Amino acid sequence: MRLLFAGTPAVAVPSLRALLQHPAHQVVAVLTRPQAPAGRGRRLTPSPVAELAEAAGVEVLSPDRPSDPDFVRRLVELEVDCAPVVAYGALLREPALSLPRHGWVNLHFSLLPAWRGAAPVQHALLHGDDTTGATTFRIRPGLDDGPVFGVLTERVRPDDTSGTLLARLAEAGAPLLVATLDGIADGSLQPQPQPADGISHAPKLTVSDARIDFGQPALAVDRRIRACTPDPGAWTDFRDGRLKLGPVTAEAGSPDGRLPAGELLVGKNAVLVGTATTPVRLGSVQPAGKKPMPAADWARGLRLESGERLG
Structure with missing residues (x-):
């Protein structure tokens, strides 16, 4: 044809x-x-x-x-x-x-x-x-x-x-x-009507949709970040700017028990952030104007301390 x-x-x-x-x-x-x-x-x-x-x-x-x-x-x-x-x-x-x-x-x-x-x-x-x-x-x-x-x-x-x-x-x-x-x-293929049941809609995700709310459960945070990677790009507020977020890993818990939503727990090799349920371990992050980097490197570069917040 x-x-x-x-x-x-x-x-x-x-x-x-x-x-x-x-x-x-x-x-x-x-x-x-x-x-x-x-x-x-x-x-x-x-x-x-x-x-x-x-x-x-x-x-x-x-x-x-x-x-x-x-x-x-x-x-x-x-x-x-x-x-x-x-x-x-x-x-x-x-x-x-x-x-x-x-x-x-x-x-x-x-x-x-x-x-x-x-x-x-x-x-x-x-x-x-x-x-x-x-x-x-x-x-x-x-x-x-x-x-x-x-x-x-x-x-x-x-x-x-x-x-x-x-x-x-x-x-x-x-x-x-x-x-x-x-x-x-x-001529061997004829189209068949779609089922009347099971219809759902998928509008384009906007930058606003990609903002991460750490007040949601860890599962919802993980899904939204992965859905928005690479486009439109998941992000959160940090200090006076935006911080882009790569996929995270759910943690079974933290040394201090449940972390308050959005609160950071900074370790030598990992950075955890609290959610409505269990904390998540940050993967890569990207500060404004910089390239993506491991969260632990980002934390060391800024000399971050536990207790700061995202969002």
Whole structure:
């Protein structure tokens, strides 16, 4: 089939790479978000999907919106059979939705109808799911509610962050997307409606959502930090600034019994912080304007003493 691939971040790259290598399909163009500022210099940088497409000699289309008339005209000219989508990052509307002969097929990183929306992996971790996965479905005007072609499941590991889990799903999801397109091409695969039960939503996590409340139980603190790692980045207040937090480890207790929420217990090789239940051991921390570092090194550098507070 002639394909228009739509995607933007690094998690879409495994799927695009697999389709570029597939002998039965031809990626005739790529749709991606416009260049965005990145790095300390805030230079305009092409998306990871755009970089791969350009290296492969594939046309890159970057409209402000996929409803832009110039993009719609180009889509008509390309005579696309199907448009696979992986984390494109913008809503698809008519008339673009109706132009590919077999529609737009999304690879979504959850077991639909669970976690419809922009941040399914983050919400799976935030809510303590034991299992997640990926789903291919036909895009309709609604939010991730189209009929399903195929699914895969993935166990959530105790130390997973949204970054590590999403990376595994991106690699595992690429063959699922390829198999889905193969089935559409030969007519062997028909999508099935999503169940009416089990619907949940996963809106994008904001910087405000990533603020850690040590007045919550240790389990909730651990889940929120891992869900927000690496994006948008977990953080807390410390002294007069913000302190970014990497994943923590729950402690069975502390030498002085339960620590008050947010209070630090500074040891030679570890820094504990109190929660509503058991303390947690800080992993890496990142003060403003500095690189991430082990919490014990941070404490030694500031000559921290027990009794100071986070949050």
